[in-house]
Amino acid sequence: MQTDKEITIGILALQGDYEAHKKMLSHSGGAATLLVRSVEELHMCDGMIIPGGESTTIGKLLVKHDIIDPLIHKVQDGMPLYGTCAGMILMAKEIAGSEQTRLGVTNISVARNAFGRQVDSFEAQIPFASLEGDPVEGVFIRAPYVTKTWGEVEILAKYQDKIVGIREKNMLATAFHPELTSDTRVHELFLEMVRSAVRGASNP
Ligand code: GLN
Secondary structure, eight states, X not given: OOOOOOEEEEEEOSSSSHHHHHHHHHTSOSEEEEEXXXXXXXXXXXXXXXXXXXXXXXXXXXXXXXXXXXXXXHHHTTOOEEEETXXXXXXXXXXXXXXXXXXXXXXXXXXXTTXXXXXXXXXXXXXXXXXXXXXXXXXXXXXXXXXXXXXXXXXXXXXXXXXXXXXXXXXXXXXXXXXXXSOOHHHHHHHHHHHXXXXXXXXX
C-alpha cells in the first residue's frame, strides 16, 4: 500500500502559545512540526498554524520578519491554515474598530475580547460540526468571536449563539484553544485538510 509522505506543519513561533500546538501535534501522529520564524521555514511547510497570543504583536512581527506577504500568497494558493484565537483575528478580513495588520484572507468579521472584560477566560463544551463524538472542550482566553461571515465560510461551532469556529476552503479557525486540552480532534481535522491538499497537489 502506498503511504502518504510525512507532512510538515509549520507553527508560527513569533509570539504566543506555539509550544502548546507543537506538543498537541506530537500526540496526533503522522506529521512533523516546524516552528516558523522565517520565510525559508515557511516554504518548508505543507500547512501552517497561527497560535493564540496577542494579535497586534504577531501582526507587527509578521511584517518585521517579512513573512506576511509570502504567507498570504501561500494560503491563497491553497496551503491550509489554522488559526486559534489571535490566529483567527489575524486571518479575518474585518476586525471591529481596528486597523491592525492582518492577513485578511478569510471572509469573516471578528470582534476582539468580545466576551467582555469580566470574563477573561472560561471553558465550555462546544458542539463542533464535522467532528464525531462529544462536544469539544472550548478554552476561551480573552477570546474573539465572529460577528459576520460571507462567501464560502461554513460555521462549525457556536457558543451562546456566537460563532466560534469556522472553515472556509483551506482555512480553519477557532476562537478557543484546543491545543490547551487533551482532545486532539480539531488538530486531526486540520491534519486531514493538509493531507488532502498535499494529495491534491501531487495528483492534479
Ligand atoms: N485578545 C487577544 C487578541 O486580541 C487574543 C487572545 C488569545 O489569543 N488568547 O489578540
